[in-house]
Amino acid sequence: MLDGHWTEVSWEDLEDIICLQGTVPVYRQVKTVEGPGKSHSVARVCQPDFAKKHENRTAETSYLGKLFIGKPLPEGTRFTLIVNETPAADLYEFACERGRTRDPVSAAVRQKVIDKLGGLKLQDERDVDWCVDRLDVLVEARTSDQVEDEARRRLTPMVRTYLGQEPLVAEVEEVLKRLISVHIGRKAAELRSVRHTVDDFRAVFEDAVQRVTGQRHDGGLERLMTLQEKLRPAGVLAEEADRQHEAMLAFRRYQRSSLGAERQRLADLSDKIYAICQVTAMQRRGGLIGAGEPAYRETVLAVCNLPEVVSNEVPLSQALAVLSDITARCQNRYEDAS
Structure with missing residues (x-):
C-alpha cells in the first residue's frame, strides 16, 4: 500500500x-x-x-x-x-x-x-x-516461517527509511509483532470486516516504529520512559537511569550524524553488544543467571570486557550508551527469564 x-x-x-x-x-x-x-x-x-x-x-x-x-x-x-x-x-x-x-x-x-x-x-x-x-x-x-521472513524483508527498508539509519534486527521484529498482533490481528478478529486505507496503514506503521524505537518521523526523539522502566528491576536508581537515558540520546544523535567508516564502526559495535545481550538472555532462560540485577551485572561486565573497551579503542561511556540504546529497544531485557 x-x-x-x-x-x-x-x-x-x-x-x-x-x-x-x-x-x-x-x-x-x-x-x-x-x-x-x-x-x-x-x-x-x-x-x-x-x-x-x-x-x-x-x-x-x-x-x-x-x-x-x-x-x-x-x-x-x-x-x-x-x-x-x-x-x-x-x-x-x-x-x-x-x-x-x-x-x-x-x-x-x-x-x-x-x-x-x-x-x-x-x-x-x-x-x-x-x-x-x-x-x-x-x-x-511457503511455510509460515517463510511468510514471516518475507514480511521482515519487506518491512526492513520501510523502517530504514523512517529512521534514516539501519534498524536493529530486534527493532524490525518488534515492529512486525506490533503491526500484526496489535493493529491487524485485533481488527481481523472483529465481527465486521475492517478496511485499511493507505493513510490508515501509514499511521499504524509510524505508530509501531515510534513506539519500538522512540524516534518520530520528523527525526526527533521521544523520551523513552521504557528505558527507565526496564532498568528498575535491575536495581538501577532513577537518577542513574536518567543519566543513562541522556547518554543514549546523545549516542543516537551522534550515530545519525556519522558517515562512512565511523557509521560502520558504530554498527559493528552495536552488533557485538547486541550479541552479548542475546547470550545473557539465553543464560537467563536456562536458569544460569537470575533475572534483574544479576542479568544486568553480567551484561555490563561483558560489555566492559570487550577487547575494544579494554584497549580504550572504544570509550567505555560509548559502549554503555550503546547498551542503553539496545536495552530501550528490546522487551523484558532484565525483568524476567521469558
Missing part, C-alpha cells in the same frame, strides 16, 4: 482478501494443501464443497465459485487464487508472477473451467466467461 500498489485492503474472512486500486477491485483467495502428492487442479477448484452438508452442493460452493459470486464486478476487476504449491498442468496455465500479467490460457482449459462453473449467477450482468478471463493463479510455496 505504501508503495502505491493498493489504495485499500480488506477481507471477508480468513481466506478472502479484497485489494482496491482506486475503485477497481482485485479479489484474492488463499488455498493451501498439506502433505505430498496433492495439488490443485481445474477439477478441484471447480468442485462443489461436499463438506457443507447443509448447503446446496453446486458450483457456487467451489473455490472459484466463492471467488466469483456475490461481489461487484466493475470493469478492470481481477481474481487471484493463491496456492502454496505448483498446481496441476491445466490450472497452471493461469499462473503468473506477482505484479505481472499472465499469458493467455488455451481454449480447451478455458472452456473446461466455464463448463464446470455453468449456472453461476453473477453481479453486474457478468458471466462466467468474463470472470475466467480475469483469473490469475499465484503460486507461493
Whole structure:
C-alpha cells in the first residue's frame, strides 16, 4: 500500500482478501494443501464443497465459485487464487508472477473451467466467461516461517527509511509483532470486516516504529520512559537511569550524524553488544543467571570486557550508551527469564 500498489485492503474472512486500486477491485483467495502428492487442479477448484452438508452442493460452493459470486464486478476487476504449491498442468496455465500479467490460457482449459462453473449467477450482468478471463493463479510455496521472513524483508527498508539509519534486527521484529498482533490481528478478529486505507496503514506503521524505537518521523526523539522502566528491576536508581537515558540520546544523535567508516564502526559495535545481550538472555532462560540485577551485572561486565573497551579503542561511556540504546529497544531485557 505504501508503495502505491493498493489504495485499500480488506477481507471477508480468513481466506478472502479484497485489494482496491482506486475503485477497481482485485479479489484474492488463499488455498493451501498439506502433505505430498496433492495439488490443485481445474477439477478441484471447480468442485462443489461436499463438506457443507447443509448447503446446496453446486458450483457456487467451489473455490472459484466463492471467488466469483456475490461481489461487484466493475470493469478492470481481477481474481487471484493463491496456492502454496505448483498446481496441476491445466490450472497452471493461469499462473503468473506477482505484479505481472499472465499469458493467455488455451481454449480447451478455458472452456473446461466455464463448463464446470455453468449456472453461476453473477453481479453486474457478468458471466462466467468474463470472470475466467480475469483469473490469475499465484503460486507461493511457503511455510509460515517463510511468510514471516518475507514480511521482515519487506518491512526492513520501510523502517530504514523512517529512521534514516539501519534498524536493529530486534527493532524490525518488534515492529512486525506490533503491526500484526496489535493493529491487524485485533481488527481481523472483529465481527465486521475492517478496511485499511493507505493513510490508515501509514499511521499504524509510524505508530509501531515510534513506539519500538522512540524516534518520530520528523527525526526527533521521544523520551523513552521504557528505558527507565526496564532498568528498575535491575536495581538501577532513577537518577542513574536518567543519566543513562541522556547518554543514549546523545549516542543516537551522534550515530545519525556519522558517515562512512565511523557509521560502520558504530554498527559493528552495536552488533557485538547486541550479541552479548542475546547470550545473557539465553543464560537467563536456562536458569544460569537470575533475572534483574544479576542479568544486568553480567551484561555490563561483558560489555566492559570487550577487547575494544579494554584497549580504550572504544570509550567505555560509548559502549554503555550503546547498551542503553539496545536495552530501550528490546522487551523484558532484565525483568524476567521469558
